[in-house]
Amino acid sequence: MQGRHILLGVSGGIAAYKSADLVRRLIEQGAEVQVVMTHAAQQFVTATTFQALSGRAVRTELWDAAAEAAMGHIELARWAELVLIAPASADCLARLAQGLADDLLSTLCLASAAPLAVAPAMNHLMWSHPATQANVAVLARRGVQLLGPAVGDQACGENGPGRMLEPHEIVARVAQLLPVHGPLEGRRVLVTAGPTREGIDPVRFVSNRSSGKMGFAVAQAMHEAGAEVVLVTGPVCLDAPPGVSRIDVESCEQMHAAVQRELPGTAIFIGTAAVADYRPMCCAEQKIKKRSDTLTLDMMRTPDILAGVSARPAATRPFVVGFAAETQTVEQNAHDKLLAKNLDLIAANEVGHTKAFDTEENALLVLWRGGRAELPHASKLALARALTRIIIERYLACEAARAMPADPACAGVSAPAAGAASTSAGASTSTSTSASTSAPPPARGTLAASS
Numbered sequence: 419m420q421g422r423h424i425l426l427g428v429s430g431g432i433a434a435y436k437s438a439d440l441v442r443r444l445i446e447q448g449a450e451v452q453v454v455m456t457h458a459a460q461q462f463v464t465a466t467t468f469q470a471l472s473g474r475a476v477r478t479e480l481w482d483a484a485a486e487a488a489m490g491h492i493e494l495a496r497w498a499e500l501v502l503i504a505p506a507s508a509d510c511l512a513r514l515a516q517g518l519a520d521d522l523l524s525t526l527c528l529a530s531a532a533p534l535a536v537a538p539a540m541n542h543l544m545w546s547h548p549a550t551q552a553n554v555a556v557l558a559r560r561g562v563q564l565l566g567p568a569v570g571d572q573a574c575g576e577n578g579p580g581r582m583l584e585p586h587e588i589v590a591r592v593a594q595l596l597p598v599h600g601p602l603e604g605r606r607v608l609v610t611a612g613p614t615r616e617g618i619d620p621v622r623f624v625s626n627r628s629s630g631k632m633g634f635a636v637a638q639a640m641h642e643a644g645a646e647v648v649l650v651t652g653p654v655c656l657d658a659p660p661g662v663s664r665i666d667v668e669s670c671e672q673m674h675a676a677v678q679r680e681l682p683g684t685a686i687f688i689g690t691a692a693v694a695d696y697r698p699m700c701c702a703e704q705k706i707k708k709r710s711d712t713l714t715l716d717m718m719r720t721p722d723i724l725a726g727v728s729a730r731p732a733a734t735r736p737f738v739v740g741f742a743a744e745t746q747t748v749e750q751n752a753h754d755k756l757l758a759k760n761l762d763l764i765a766a767n768e769v770g771h772t773k774a775f776d777t778e779e780n781a782l783l784v785l786w787r788g789g790r791a792e793l794p795h796a797s798k799l800a801l802a803r804a805l806t807r808i809i810i811e812r813y814l815a816c817e818a819a820r821a822m823p824a825d826p827a828c829a830g831v832s833a834p835a836a837g838a839a840s841t842s843a844g845a846s847t848s849t850s851t852s853a854s855t856s857a858p859p860p861a862r863g864t865l866a867a868s869s
């Protein structure tokens with residue numbers, strides 16, 4: 419944590435006394451800690467305690483002209499590499515969930531692009547209250563990292579969930595949450611994940627078995643590589659990886675709209691979502707009654723989100739990665755899709771009963787124009803990290819090609835037809851790479867494709 423900037427928000431709760439120890443431990447790890455206290459927090463611990471431990475004047479007011487002159491609140495929000503609120507009271511969580519900005523801490527949380535982590539601490543009934551749980555769910559969906567609470571004895575004499583994690587536990591989690599300075603720093607990556615739901619009537623839909631695990635793992639791996647990651651996901655039972663911005667959608671139409679909205683400024687687009695290819699022609703306004711023995715649904719094609727991104731003009735086209743879930747002739751089908759959708763890279767896997775969808779593990783075949791890599795069976799996160807290394811290598815190669823005459827290996831640089839013609843024969847042979855061996859991937863990159 420040497421030299422890393424942590425903004426520690428302290429809200430009003432008896433656990434605030436433990437935050438003094440938390441500051442001491444963070445400083446011991448080499449972090450620079452700026453404490454911001456709410457008014458209620460100052461009822462429990464004085465600002466002087468935190469100032470002595472952090473070596474910095476504690477900030478408490480939004481309207482403090484002298485403090486603002488030294489470092490304005492927007493500047494402070496930018497300074498933070500991680501915003502940590504410990505303890506986070508029930509009121510603090512509710513205010514964050516609502517997006518209020520009427521005091522310094524809440525304003526900083528809105529104004530900072532840094533990841534936000536909260537360590538809740540409150541009476542167990544307050545924690546279990548549906549209102550608090552709803553607020554926590556909203557925050558989790560937004561990518562806010564929840565640290566605890568722990569279950570145990572409480573200051574009020576009762577027992578249950580609501581104890582703040584111990585300072586050493588929080589420090590360990592903070593170390594994992596600090597943004598990584600990786601090769602994709604300053605680059606925006608847009609990932610789609612999960613299934614889509616296409617409405618039949620108000621209570622029924624057409625969908626598929628995708629769990630979203632692969633897409634969420636890809637989002638995490640891209641974040642670990644330093645990227646700013648936006649994850650557009652269909653309905654799944656997963657929390658957003660820490661530091662990843664999440665947008666929830668249901669249907670292909672909604673996913674398409676969210677992708678179009680989020681695309682500007684995107685360097686890499688990765689379509690891992692299992693998007694429905696067809697949707698019912700219309701969604702009945704009322705629940706369809708079972709009046710006959712058979713029911714015929716008229717379906718129509720949905721927009722191909724991935725192909726749409728890939729077809730953008732070169733100036734606004736990101737590096738485009740697709741996924742192919744195939745039940746047979748995986749390599750041929752994936753290769754055809756790479757060319758047909760003019761992708762820069764495709765990750766293919768075999769799907770079927772117990773294979774790939776809704777499982778913890780998977781294996782991938784990665785194809786690009788002029789190369790291939792086999793990523794053997796592993797956890798989805800290990801695979802996502804290996805895939806990320808290949809994507810970064812190919813992305814950097816194509817970035818270099820943009821600055822130079824056309825490289826036929828880059829779909830966004832060369833004309834699609836020329837790229838397809840010149841590489842279709844060579845894709846599986848010319849620079850064939852197996853990630854299970856230590857053979858390095860082709861030229862211009864520095865990263866090995868291994869899981």
Ligand code: C5P
Pocket residue numbers: 610670689690691692693694695720721722723724725739740741742743755
């Ligand atoms: O053609 P197929 O559906 O097999 O292509 C799979 C790839 O295309 C995946 O990357 C998936 O996310 C994307 N896709 C899409 N929009 C669709 C259908 C598929 O983005 N309507």
